[in-house]
Amino acid sequence: xxxxxxxxxxxxxxxxxxxxxxxxxxxxxxxxxxxxxxxxxxxxxxxxxxxxxxxxxxxxxxxxxxxxxxxxxxxxxxxxxxxxxxxxxxxxxxxxxxxxxxxxxxxxxxxxxxxxxxxxxxxxxxxxxxxxxxxxxxxxxxxxxxxxxxxxxxxxxxxxxxxxxxxxxxxxxxxxxxxxxxxxxxxxxxxxxxxxxxxxxxxxxxxxxxxxxxxxxxxxxxxxxxxxxxxxxxxxxxxxxxxxxxxxx
Amino acid sequence: xxxxxxxxxxxxxxxxxxxxxxxxxxxxxxxxxxxxxxxxxxxxxxxxxxxxxxxxxxxxxxxxxxxxxxxxxxxxxxxxxxxxxxxxxxxxxxxxxxxxxxxxxxxxxxxxxxxxxxxxxxxxxxxxxxxxxxxxxxxxxxxxxxxxxxxxxxxxxxxxxxxxxxxxxxxxxxxxxxxxxxxxxxxxxxxxxxxxxxxxxxxxxxxxxxxxxxxxxxx
Ligand code: HEM
Ligand code: FES
Numbered sequence: 001x002x003x004x005x006x007x008x009x010x011x012x013x014x015x016x017x018x019x020x021x022x023x024x025x026x027x028x029x030x031x032x033x034x035x036x037x038x039x040x041x042x043x044x045x046x047x048x049x050x051x052x053x054x055x056x057x058x059x060x061x062x063x064x065x066x067x068x069x070x071x072x073x074x075x076x077x078x079x080x081x082x083x084x085x086x087x088x089x090x091x092x093x094x095x096x097x098x099x100x101x102x103x104x105x106x107x108x109x110x111x112x113x114x115x116x117x118x119x120x121x122x123x124x125x126x127x128x129x130x131x132x133x134x135x136x137x138x139x140x141x142x143x144x145x146x147x148x149x150x151x152x153x154x155x156x157x158x159x160x161x162x163x164x165x166x167x168x169x170x171x172x173x174x175x176x177x178x179x180x181x182x183x184x185x186x187x188x189x190x191x192x193x194x195x196x197x198x199x200x201x202x203x204x205x206x207x208x209x210x211x212x213x214x215x216x217x218x219x220x221x222x223x224x225x226x227x228x229x230x231x232x233x234x235x236x237x238x239x240x241x242x243x244x245x246x247x248x249x
Numbered sequence: 250x251x252x253x254x255x256x257x258x259x260x261x262x263x264x265x266x267x268x269x270x271x272x273x274x275x276x277x278x279x280x281x282x283x284x285x286x287x288x289x290x291x292x293x294x295x296x297x298x299x300x301x302x303x304x305x306x307x308x309x310x311x312x313x314x315x316x317x318x319x320x321x322x323x324x325x326x327x328x329x330x331x332x333x334x335x336x337x338x339x340x341x342x343x344x345x346x347x348x349x350x351x352x353x354x355x356x357x358x359x360x361x362x363x364x365x366x367x368x369x370x371x372x373x374x375x376x377x378x379x380x381x382x383x384x385x386x387x388x389x390x391x392x393x394x395x396x397x398x399x400x401x402x403x404x405x406x407x408x409x410x411x412x413x414x415x416x417x418x419x420x421x422x423x424x425x426x427x428x429x430x431x432x433x434x435x436x437x438x439x440x441x442x443x444x445x446x447x448x449x450x451x452x453x454x455x456x457x458x459x460x461x462x463x464x465x466x467x468x
Binding site: 021071073074075076079081100102105106107108170171172173174175177202205206208209212213214215216217218219220221224225232233235236237238239240241242243246 | 252254255256257258259260324327328329331332333334335336337338339340341342344345346347348351352354420423424427428429430431432433434437
């Protein structure tokens with residue numbers, strides 16, 4: 001089935017220039033195309049006309065890398081829960097409807113061009129504590145470190161975070177608490193994370209604040225927008241990990 | 250390492266918020282003595298203000314409300330105008346949005362602060378009537394309350410204020426659990442419901458008093 005859409009897309013040359021919405025009409029869009037493929041078609045048409053194509057981030061296009069970062073009709077990664085922008089199919093949007101496409105907005109994610117924002121603040125948060133010390137030497141026997149089924153499952157749930165930044169984009173405070181919560185939880189739940197446990201939460205929180213992310217008001221839009229359904233329990237655990245780090249040192 | 254990070258501020262909000270949430274609940278329950286008449290109400294009030302511990306309690310309340318309000322407003326401005334200067338041109342759908350109460354904490358809170366000040370002026374520092382029960386002289390606060398609660402403007406203002414107290418608490422009580430890391434898995438929904446009930450009980454409990462006085466009490 002071939003559909004037609006009215007697009008309202010944020011265009012901005014670079015971080016210094018002023019951005020504004022630009023309107024485009026597009027037709028002959030197959031309902032089984034993804035949203036990003038629809039943007040590819042638009043860009044092809046713009047290129048043929050000699051216009052500047054719309055810049056947007058993407059890599060795997062299968063919902064695992066966390067590169068894509070669009071806000072569609074006010075929703076980071078579109079209206080559905082548990083989905084990345086690259087996994088949205090055009091059949092989701094009725095024929096003839098309007099799609100407003102904006103970049104992730106937060107002070108800690110400065111805009112580079114059009115729909116592309118700089119999310120390297122997340123890398124610096126990880127570098128400040130999201131790692132573990134490993135033993136060197138010959139490789140260890142499998143299962144040498146016993147981990148309970150429950151701890152393994154919970155750590156896996158937290159580890160599902162792909163670091164896309166939708167939590168920050170959804171948050172009215174531009175807070176990265178869900179991201180930091182997932183990363184801290186993932187390692188705090190496992191024995192491998194123990195040596196740096198206290199230092200990790202303290203350093204990552206300091207880095208989060210220094211990057212200009214806001215603080216949490218427990219509104220919960222982050223968990224709603226998360227394409228990997230990271231739950232608010234991760235923030236509760238982060239709060240407790242910080243308390244623990246002060247008491248235990 | 251900085252100790253005052255975003256989490257530390259949240260504990261301040263949660264602990265001071267909870268202290269006041271407990272206070273407003275006990276205050277509401279204590280005030281229910283208004284339904285038992287002047288003597289019970291005045292004796293209870295006299296018992297509270299003549300107890301030397303009242304100074305410690307009052308100092309604690311003043312400190313916690315100042316800490317809560319300043320931290321709350323500081324976080325509000327830091328978050329809204331520094332961390333998220335731009336918002337989106339379309340409202341998000343429900344699953345990716347936030348509740349009204351959680352988005353309006355700073356507004357309902359500021360309103361409550363204004364209400365609190367007028368409330369103290371009206372009652373604590375209001376007209377000083379005296380009464381004698383078995384040779385014991387004490388303040389006739391009941392008379393003042395009756396007087397105030399027969400003024401329709403005040404009753405409306407009071408009910409609107411309590412509505413905002415309820416909205417603030419409907420997010421605040423359960424939010425405090427999350428801030429202190431006391432929510433895991435299935436308990437989340439139960440704690441949310443407890444928070445709503447807490448807010449409704451406090452708000453309706455307080456509202457019942459001026460409504461009863463205005464419509465039914467003819468002293
Ligand atoms: C009767 C008085 C009050 C009570 C019982 C109360 C209760 C609470 C509670 C329990 C919280 C949740 C804390 C958390 O999420 O960790 C909260 C949050 C908040 N309160 Fe109050 N509050 C009161 C007065 C005020 C006042 C006067 C203000 C402001 C002037 C205020 C502003 C806020 C703000 C902005 C938050 C959200 C803070 C955040 O989540 O970062 N509150 N309040
Ligand atoms: S492009 Fe990799 S998750 Fe969307």
